[in-house]
Amino acid sequence: MLVDTGCSRSIAHVSCCKAWKKGIVSMTTVSGEDWQCEETGIVRLQLSDGAFTTVRVSCDCSEASCFEFIFGMDGIKALRGVTVDARNGVRFGVEKSEFFAAANTVVAVDERDFSATYDPVTNSWTAAWKWSEGKEPDVLKNQVES
Known part of the structure; x- marks a missing residue:
């Protein structure tokens, strides 16, 4: 899993999608290259406390990605934020975070x-x-x- 605050939409390997359908989604990578996903789908994102939401994602069926799931800002917002601590621990949601x-x-x-x-x-x-x-x-x- 990769948490990418520079990515507006989450991307999942097609094996993570509950149901997917054909539909070209064009994106631009951080290096400025054009990249396309050929499917879109729905994934369920669930916190350890049981709270969950669903997010529409672009599905990647290629083996080029090193990640099964890339959390974009849509997933981060749906889970009410993300906190990365000094030990690189990642926690979604804000129920136990104080700022x-x-x-x-x-x-x-x-x-x-x-x-x-x-x-x-x-x-x-x-x-x-x-x-x-x-x-x-x-x-x-x-x-x-x-």
């Missing part, structure tokens, strides 16, 4: 419309909006600018 940022000193951000300060003693951030004319509106009227 955070911390600092030993006060960190301050001061922008045109907000400010934020990180306090290392309480390990927390405080944010404040800078309202026009110095007072917050009764109702926010957000707009998407085009």
Whole structure:
């Protein structure tokens, strides 16, 4: 198995596909070469906790690949992410992973419309909006600018 965050779609050897059908899928390899799979199929991806999902993959029936399965970003997203630890251990899903940022000193951000300060003693951030004319509106009227 190869975990490839540079690959948008997962690729499975045809022996891993539950059912596959003919259909040319063209891809570009990292070296810039054109490459084609002649089949597509469905695979079931299952975590050790039993959670699973299915992903449509390109099926490779050639012997050129050294991997039975290449996890692309579609499979990684379907399993809610991937973590690679310092010992190259790979874990899919985030149910047991914790991610955070911390600092030993006060960190301050001061922008045109907000400010934020990180306090290392309480390990927390405080944010404040800078309202026009110095007072917050009764109702926010957000707009998407085009």
